[in-house]
Amino acid sequence: QQQVKQSPQSLIVQKGGISIINCAYENTAFDYFPWYQQFPGKGPALLIAIRPDVSEKKEGRFTISFNKSAKQFSLHIMDSQPGDSATYFCAAGFGNEKLTFGTGTRLTIIP
Amino acid sequence: GAVVSQHPSWVICKSGTSVKIECRSLDFQATTMFWYRQFPKQSLMLMATSNEGSKATYEQGVEKDKFLINHASLTLSTLTVTSAHPEDSSFYICSARDNQPQHFGDGTRLSIL
Numbered sequence: 123q124q125q126v127k128q129s130p131q132s133l134i135v136q137k138g139g140i141s142i143i144n145c146a147y148e149n150t151a152f153d154y155f156p157w158y159q160q161f162p163g164k165g166p167a168l169l170i171a172i173r174p175d176v177s178e179k180k181e182g183r184f185t186i187s188f189n190k191s192a193k194q195f196s197l198h199i200m201d202s203q204p205g206d207s208a209t210y211f212c213a214a215g216f217g218n219e220k221l222t223f224g225t226g227t228r229l230t231i232i233p
Numbered sequence: 234g235a236v237v238s239q240h241p242s243w244v245i246c247k248s249g250t251s252v253k254i255e256c257r258s259l260d261f262q263a264t265t266m267f268w269y270r271q272f273p274k275q276s277l278m279l280m281a282t283s284n285e286g287s288k289a290t291y292e293q294g295v296e297k298d299k300f301l302i303n304h305a306s307l308t309l310s311t312l313t314v315t316s317a318h319p320e321d322s323s324f325y326i327c328s329a330r331d332n333q334p335q336h337f338g339d340g341t342r343l344s345i346l
Contacts, residue, residue, distance in 0.1 A: 156333075165237075
């Protein structure tokens with residue numbers, strides 16, 4: 123029940139396109155859903171996060187869509203750029219408990 | 234923004250030695266710090282959770298006598314890999330938080346020869 127399932131494992135998107143990464147969870151107690159971006163040899167950096175009282179949150183080119191009834195949330199990267207090429211992790215947590223991370227998506231943006 | 238500094242970023246040492254990794258929150262007080270291990274092209278594997286002034290809580294399967302964690306202050310936690318062996322070679326990452334979100338350090342690449 124603690125799992126967070128992330129897909130796809132890898133994704134190739136053309137420059138300027140939309141990158142979409144999906145996550146699903148089981149534990150309905152989760153109330154915090156962050157996305158992290160990780161470049162090779164670096165630690166993850168918080169990109170954007172959402173709580174279940176809203177269905178969408180947008181920050182620049184990055185949008186989280188949240189579907190509470192389906193227990194799914196997704197990251198959309200608009201106008202994808204080569205600099206967005208990285209590994210993305212979704213995560214879920216509740217209260218002050220530890221985060222449960224997805225398995226990661228390796229995103230490659232091609233010219 | 235919240236900054237977490239991890240040191241060293243890279244260490245190579247001989248088998249049997251002990252290695253200490255530091256994790257500092259530079260501009261906030263971290264009530265909780267986490268230590269992760271990450272294998273190439275894999276997700277983050279939580280090793281332990283530490284709260285300031287308390288003993289760390291280790292995840293199942295993590296040897297607490299091998300991976301010693303100390304969280305002596307609200308801005309500093311250390312991970313000591315004792316009697317390190319080649320199978321301990323990995324990328325170790327710490328994170329820190331007061332409340333959500335967690336903020337991560339840049340990791341330590343540990344190579345045991």
